[in-house]
Amino acid sequence: MEPHPDLTISVIRGLGWLYLLMSLLNICWTFRSHKHDGYYNRMFGIDHLPKSMFWAIYSALLLVLAAVHLVFSADASSFLLRLPSWFKVAADTVIANPISFFCLSLVIFIAIIALRKWWVQPTVAWILFNLSVLFLAVSMTDYDFRQIVGKPDNVPIVGMLYLVGFTTWLYFYKANDNDERIAEGRPLAEKELSDQVLVWPDLVYSEMICMILVTSLLIVWGVALQAPLEEPASAVKTPNPSKAPWYFLGLQEMLVYYDPWMAGVVLPSVILVGLMAIPYIDFNTKGNGYYTFDERKFAIITFLFGFLPLWVGMIVLGTFIRGPNWNMFGLYEYWDVHKLEVLNNVNLSEYFWHGLGQPLPKPDAEAPGLSQVLTILSREWLGILLTLAYLFVLPPLMAVTVFKKFYVKMGFVRYMVLANLVLLMASLPLKMVLRWVFRLKYIVAIPEWFFNI
Amino acid sequence: MSVTEYIRKSQIWRSIFRHPAPYDRRNRAVVVLTNFFLHLHPVSAKKGGIALSYTWCMGGITFFLFLVEALTGVLLMFYYRPTLEWAFTDIRALRDVNTLGIMREIHRWGAHAMVITVWLHMYRVFLTGSYKPPREFNWVIGVLLLVLTLLLSFTGYLLPWDQLAIWAITVGSNMARATPFLGHEGPGFQLLNVGGFDLITNASDARFLLLGARTVGEETLNRFYILHCVAIPIVVSGLIAIHFWRVRKDGGISQPL
Structure with missing residues (x-):
């Protein structure tokens, strides 16, 4: 058996459960679509074809996919559903290069803002979500991808990406709605809910439900993933790469471009002072207490630029892509200590x-x-x-x-x-x-x- | 008289809960006003202000995670000795031997989650413009709490005393030696000298202050342990109290004016 198998039976089973979950979620989505999305007038020669039919077919396909993964019992190396190597090579070429990585994150950032009316539509957002999960799932069939993304300490970062994606979607969803309302002179969505309700039970109960959900999440998470414990500390064995805790990896990434006194001291201080200064330099009195984009374009774009491509993007880069000797590695690439990158920079x-x-x-x-x-x-x-x-x-x-x-x-x-x-x-x-x-x-x-x- | 009614009418019960059960509108207000744990809340709030899709509940979850971390942290302290001899062994025993070992998992994942929820809380507060007057200063306190959350996580990272811990802290704290004027590899440190004698050396600079030594060692473990378990939590608790108090005093949960 090869030492670094792309697929093992347990990976195949795990993917089976993931596809099953996705199938169930998409069945729910099919019902939602049946209720809201209406019909095509004429498609494939059929009159009055419900749009939800596509979701039904897709859910069924996922179900088949799940079944294939769950019942497969032969040798894992003979399992055919895996990521094609041409895709791996293409994706790695883009990702393992600083220029294309940052250009890509910049393009995504611009798209998030410029296409905000388009991508927040529930159907589009749901398709994007499905694509991201499918990408993650098929990538899991790669050994090197699993090594880095499946690391227990990196799992929260994947979770964070989904949470940041979801909250950004939620923000634009509500902001678009309010912006339309403002443009048409209608009252804000928040204003329509301005009647007073008693905190017991309306708030206290939702707080309690939140606490129970968080507690159960932590317990499930704690049972499923063991907290990492490596070799005992040794001052002479330097690991390669040596990484700071994940939330500081954006700062560590700045070390590539700046000396420690800038990247590690001055710029972090500037970030904190800058954050504290926000309320005192934002003179715009609009957008206080409600979601809006149009009324605070400069503030929102600046903040999103700092948070999404610079902070979160560089944490992703530092966690998943920076490998030995702080070289960049593709998601499907083996972390070769001997990978050579010529650094010939000039003052x-x-x-x-x-x-x-x-x-x-x-x-x-x-x-x-x-x-x-x-x-x-x-x-x-x-x-x-x-x-x-x-x-x-x-x-x-x-x-x-x-x-x-x-x-x-x-x-x-x-x-x-x-x-x-x-x-x-x-x-x-x-x-x-x-x-x-x-x-x-x-x-x-x-x-x-x-x-x- | 049913049993519950009997208990509710007993002197003991009434001495603990100084109000009737919140069955009617009046008592639902009274319960929030008179209960210590509930009095953080106002009696009533705007429906839009407490809607989950508006608040994301991230600040509340962050606070809850802080409580979870405090509880699991205290339990872990019973099993952990911050010395070179025992730190790693104690953590390994938590994993392999102790029934309460899952406390470590919950503590670590809770810490990661708390960093994320603090960010998302700030994200929401920014996106709703809730830092704007009259809430400017509470945002500043929030930024301080963000820093302290990161420091709590950072100091806790060292305690398992494994390779991951010591090298992450080494990489992180190496920055301090480049502090302008105060780090022995920082710009301007040469200016701080008396009669040709450097005041800032690798045994007196900002990094030494952080680590208690020239490299990450037993002194650092002790220092980070105290910061992690005592010093920072005390400051955080104080700031959380002020943060919550000011949410109430600066106009309550934010809503359009």
Whole structure:
């Protein structure tokens, strides 16, 4: 028997139960569709064909799929339903490359916002949900995928992705509704439920049901998955890769583009200060206490950009895709310690001085301190100038151009705080693009002072 | 007289529950006002404000998970000694020997879940604009609670003292040595010196403060244990109380004005 089988009997059985569950869910959906979706006037030469028929067929197919998995009892290696290797190769090529990974997450992000009226329709959302589960299910037939996604500590991240997806859907569903109401001058959905009800029983009971559900979820989860316990700690055996706890993997990913003092200290502090500053820089009085998109476009898009592609997206990247030596690996790829990636990044100052055909100015170790400082500053003058301009010249420029309205409404201090927070957030994707396009390592590189940007 | 009626009328019962059963409208209000556990709530609320599709219940679940973590955490403390000699062995015994071993699973999964629910709670509060006046400061307290939740999870990560624990904490805490001015590999630390003598070294910088040593070791285990089991939970409890109190004082559950 091969040591890393793509399929085992227990995987096949597990998938059988998953398909059975999906079939049952889709049977429920068929009933919903029968009630709400109506009929095709004419399709396949049949008049008055119910739309729910497609869901019925799909549910039946899932049921067959489940049965096939549940009754199969021959050698697992002869089971034919598995992910084709051309798909694995194609998917891995896209995912295991930083440029295509971030472009993909950016495309998804733009689609979430631009197509918000389309994808939140229940039927579309349900199809997307089905596709994601089917993707997960067929991927489970791959050994390497199971190793990384099925790891007990990574299971909550998969759960989180579904929860974030669902809550984002719920938000846009309610926001679209309210936006239509506002456009038509009708009262908000929340306003229609403005009568007072007693907290006992209306709230207290739902709280109790929530508590019971969470408790049972935790117990089932605790029985099903054992908390990980690896080898006893050893200060000499460094695991490869060494990863921070999963919720910090976005920060760890920033280490690729920034030095620890930026990625590990300054930017996290900026994130927290920025979060705390939100109520004081958001001068928009609309959208207080109800779901809306149209009335708070800037705030919502900025926050969603920070939360979805940057925070959640980079946790996904750090958890599932970063492997040994912090290289990127496809979802179906073996984590090869010897995978080689050429890192040949160049500092801005090197570009500048070599472009002039001159050697990099070197501080003379014998010289007095001040002249060393001046040499270093003259070596890095372009990067320092650009950084200062980015933080101090760009905000006033934006104040008289794209952010004019903001500046007028917010006043100097608030505006500067907002502009700098936005610019610092944007500095991460900017640095990424610079790295990919120009192989740029540092804009300001002063290793003598541990000061690299 | 039925048995339940007899119990309800007894002096003991009436001394515990200082109000009649919430069978009618008046007593449903009274029960919320007079019961310690229920008095966090207002007596009545807008229907839209407590609708599950509006609140997502994520803040409530986060609080409940905090209670679950406290309970399972106390139970785990009975079985765990934070020393190099025993930490790993005790956790392995929890897994292999103890009947209460599932407490560790519930504690760990509950911790993961709590991080997620805190995020989703913030997500909801942002998306409904509920941080806007008059709730600005409660949002700030919420951000502090987010940080403390992450720190609780981070400090707890070390306690099993396995490879996963020690290296995750090593990677995480390595950042601290790059703290500007206060880390021995951070920009500007050379400026803090007296007569050519560096004040910030690997035995006096921010990372040393966090770890209690130059590397993750027994001092770190002790430090993280106390932070995890005593120090942070106390601060979190205080902030949760203020957070809830301010929800009530800053206009209740948010709703359109």
